[in-house]
Amino acid sequence: QVQLQESGPGLVKPSQTLSLTCTVSGDSISSGSYHWSWIRQPAGKGLEWIGRMYTDGSTKYSPSLKSRVSISVDTSKNQFSLKLTSVTAADTAMYFCAREDSYYVFFDPWGQGTLVTVSS
Amino acid sequence: DIEMTQSPSSLSASVGDRVTITCRASQSINKFLNWYQLKPGKAPKVLIYLASTLQSGVPSRFSGSGSGTDFTLTISNLQPEDFATYYCQQSENTPRTFGQGTKVDIK
Numbered sequence: 001q002v003q004l005q006e007s008g009p010g011l012v013k014p015s016q017t018l019s020l021t022c023t024v025s026g027d028s029i030s031s032g033s034y035h036w037s038w039i040r041q042p043a044g045k046g047l048e049w050i051g052r053m054y055t056d057g058s059t060k061y062s063p064s065l066k067s068r069v070s071i072s073v074d075t076s077k078n079q080f081s082l083k084l085t086s087v088t089a090a091d092t093a094m095y096f097c098a099r100e101d102s103y104y105v106f107f108d109p110w111g112q113g114t115l116v117t118v119s120s
Numbered sequence: 121d122i123e124m125t126q127s128p129s130s131l132s133a134s135v136g137d138r139v140t141i142t143c144r145a146s147q148s149i150n151k152f153l154n155w156y157q158l159k160p161g162k163a164p165k166v167l168i169y170l171a172s173t174l175q176s177g178v179p180s181r182f183s184g185s186g187s188g189t190d191f192t193l194t195i196s197n198l199q200p201e202d203f204a205t206y207y208c209q210q211s212e213n214t215p216r217t218f219g220q221g222t223k224v225d226i227k
Contacts, residue, residue, distance in 0.1 A: 004163075037216075047207055049216040062215045063121070096164065105211035106154040106169035112162060 004111040007058050012091075012118050019080060022111060023099030029078045030055060035074040035100040036080040037107065038071060046059040048093075054078060087118045089103040122146055122210050126219030132227040139195040141222045143208035148188045152212040155184055155193045158205045159219075167206075168193065198224075 007019035022036070029036065037052040051061035053071045061069050065084070073080040084091060092114050098107040123146040124143040133139050143153065151171040158164045166175045167224055169185035171191055181196045203226055 024153050046220045047209070047218040049214075060214050064215075088158070100211075100216075102145075104169055104173075105152060106165045106175075107156070107164075107209070108175065110163040110165075 002099065002109055004099065004109055006093075006095060006097050006111045006114040008114060009114070010115055010117060012087055012116060013120050014088055014118055015086055018050060018082070018091060018116055018118070020077075020082045020095055020097075020114065020116070021079050024078045024080070024099075030075050030079065031118045033102040035060075035102055036069070036071070036073065037100050038082045039096045039098055039107070039110075041113075042090075042093040042095070050084075050095075052081065054102070079111050089118050090114065092118045122149060122212060122217050124208055124210055124217050124219040126208055126222055127219060128222060130223040132225055133198050134227045135200060137165075137198045137200055139202075139224060140197065141193045141199055141206055141208075143186075143191045143193070143219050145189045145191075145210055145212075148210035149210045151187050152210055153186065153191045154209045154211060155182075156207045156209065158207065159200075164180055164207075195224075 003025045005023045012018045034098045035052040038050040053059045070083045092112040096113045098110040125144045153171045155168040172184045205223045
């Protein structure tokens with residue numbers, strides 16, 4: 001069964017770049033028709049879609065974050081990554097990676113999430 | 121962006137109760153509506169996709185209905201493990217958007 005696990009620094013300074021990695025196990029990140037996605041949840045708030053990368057390498061981002069976000073994939077490590085530049089306290093959140101089926105279009109599975117705090 | 125409005129934002133219920141959560145989209149999303157369960161420290165879990173299809177392994181006490189703009193998640197015979205926060209999410213187009221969540225706690 002496919003499993004996803006987020007990793008990366010738990011603390012990032014304001015104006016710096018947040019970098020997270022999602023490691024996929026149980027299947028090849030290159031197989032099938034999936035969107036590899038990032039979603040976040042600020043404390044006490046709802047879920048926000050950040051963006052996704054398709055198996056062919058094409059990407060789509062949230063318009064509100066588009067100028068600061070990039071998602072990439074490393075097929076040799078079976079990982080995909082998130083970079084968010086110029087972070088502020090508003091970017092403090094639990095960050096989840098998830099796989100979206102391109103046909104049935106729902107997120108499954110998800111990682112457990114990793115908390116990132118933006119603070120000096 | 122398609123705005124998703126969930127109600128109620130929280131509710132208290134007892135084991136064995138029937139619980140209904142509603143989700144309204146700001147425009148038609150056909151049947152592209154999913155429901156998720158979130159618990160602290162655990163990976164979120166899809167319960168229902170395409171408005172009414174039960175994900176494999178999810179108990180049959182969960183059901184979904186609706187199309188267009190109005191959708192419902194029903195939990196019949198609420199169990200202790202069902203106390204959690206539930207989110208709807210549209211997959212009609214991008215950006216994907218979620219409702220604000222409904223927290224179900226113990227009465």
